[in-house]
Amino acid sequence: MSSSFTVITGNEDPKKTESALDWKVLAQLSGTLVVLMGWRNMPSIVETLVANGKSPRTPAALIMWGTEPWQIAVTGPLSNIVDLAYEKGISSPVIAVIGDVAGLRETLRWFDNRPLFGKRALVTRTRAQAGKLSQRLEALGAIAVEAPTIEIQPLDDYTELDSAVTRLTDYDWILFSSGNAVEAVFDRIDALNLDSRAFAGTQIACIGPDTSSILQRHGIIPDLIPDTAVAESLINALTSLDMAGKNILIPKPDIGRDTLPTGLRAAGATITEVVSYRTVMPKSSKALVMDAISEGIDIAVFTSSSTVENLAKLLNDDLACLENAKIACIGPITAATAGELGLSVDIVATEHTIDGLVTAMEEHFVGGGDTG
Structure with missing residues (x-):
């Protein structure tokens, strides 16, 4: 690892009659040399460094669009790093890193080898x-x-939903098949100046852990969550408890499958479906x-x-x-x-x-x- 680094521009004003950089000193540095904005001049930069004593075997790296998801990097010896970059299609903007640390890329690499990198x-x-x-x-x-x-949109008319929300204790079970249904019901609970006591004595089931998390943010811990987050699993979990004669409320979107109410009706339950939000x-x-x-x-x-x-x-x-x-x-x-x-x-x-x-x-x- 290097104990020092030097940062220089690789794109000096072309009107200058001579460089403000002391390339002989830069070539003799034992630390890391970082060159910014130098892609256009990279062949001459490499040539100048080698001519002033920098070993052509010095590890080097050229990084295009560094820190972005479309970053491309190439490493190799200083003498042919530019050719390697051409082969990989590198062009501006580029940062050059020259020194032993560049040879540690495969050891330290973490950014561009993530599983979905650049996708x-x-x-x-x-x-x-x-x-x-x-x-x-x-x-x-x-x-x-x-x-x-x-996009989730509110209802134009809350009459049916409000009627159900004010009578939650009339139901044996309330089933939430999505977080959107949870939020829609609690929006109406707030609008009607009610609170979580509106669920007193009623058992609550939800389709999966994401919906459960939203319920818990509202202070409700569900009584039942199926092993897998699909309607069929929720039906199986509920029917194992005997749903015959149970009064069940299902807040639902305006469009969607009818698997859940159909399955529970077949098990003898009385189902009330109420639209709680629109999907547009x-x-x-x-x-x-x-x-x-x-x-x-x-x-x-x-x-x-x-x-x-x-x-x-x-x-x-x-x-x-x-x-x-x-x-x-x-x-x-x-x-x-x-x-x-x-x-x-x-x-x-x-x-x-x-x-x-x-x-x-x-x-x-x-x-x-x-x-x-």
């Missing part, structure tokens, strides 16, 4: 919810491109999606069937632009929807949560699943 990931989740997913992807080196294909396509979606695709997509990430269906609508059901992208889905239901629309799904989360989805993508690329 453009299309995030189709709602803008309000995309942040966590984008942050997790970027931590793994990806370029998260947010182009929401769905954002007005800005078309432009965002087209811009994202025009720049290339390596991974398309889907967190619900609606995100896939709306993307297909935006593209007039022509999903050929994603044929070279990896398709990642949060669970089997979303994956099935993607398959029905003609997409070949590469990644399906085992744990149907955002964390589980990111883990599945990481494992796919670390495990050599990336053939592109």
Whole structure:
């Protein structure tokens, strides 16, 4: 390791009659030499350093777009570092690092060998919810491109939802199949000047850990969470407790599967479904999606069937632009929807949560699943 470093410009004013840099002194330095903005002059910089006594075998590195997800770096001996950079397609902006420390790149390397480094990931989740997913992807080196294909909107009329919220204790169970349903119900609890006591004596089930986390932020610990975050698992968990004659409330979106109420009715339960929020396509979606695709997509990430269906609508059901992208889905239901629309799904989360989805993508690329 070097105990000192020197930083110089590699792009002096061409009008100067002579350099302000003492290249003989610079060539004799034992520490690390860092050259900024020097790509255009790099051949002459290397030649001058060697001519003034710097060993041509000195380790060197050239880094283009350093610290960015599209960073490219090359290392090698000083004498042919420029040729190696040409071969790798390097051009401005470039930083040069010259000295023994450059030879430690493979030992110290961490930034550009992350599993998703440089991959453009299309995030189709709602803008309000995309942040966590984008942050997790970027931590793994990806370029998260947010182009929401769905948006959660409030209802035009709260009469039915408010009626249910003011009678929560009339139900044996309340089932939350998404965090959006939780937020919608608690928005009305607040609007009606109620609090969590409105759930007194009522048991609560939710579809998975992400929904459970949102419930717990509101001070409610669910009584039941199935092993896997799909409606079928929730049905199995509930019917194992005997649902015959039970009065169950299901706050739901305006669109979605009817698997949960159908399965519980078959088990003898009395089901009340109440729409608690609307799922719509954002007005800005078309432009965002087209811009994202025009720049290339390596991974398309889907967190619900609606995100896939709306993307297909935006593209007039022509999903050929994603044929070279990896398709990642949060669970089997979303994956099935993607398959029905003609997409070949590469990644399906085992744990149907955002964390589980990111883990599945990481494992796919670390495990050599990336053939592109």
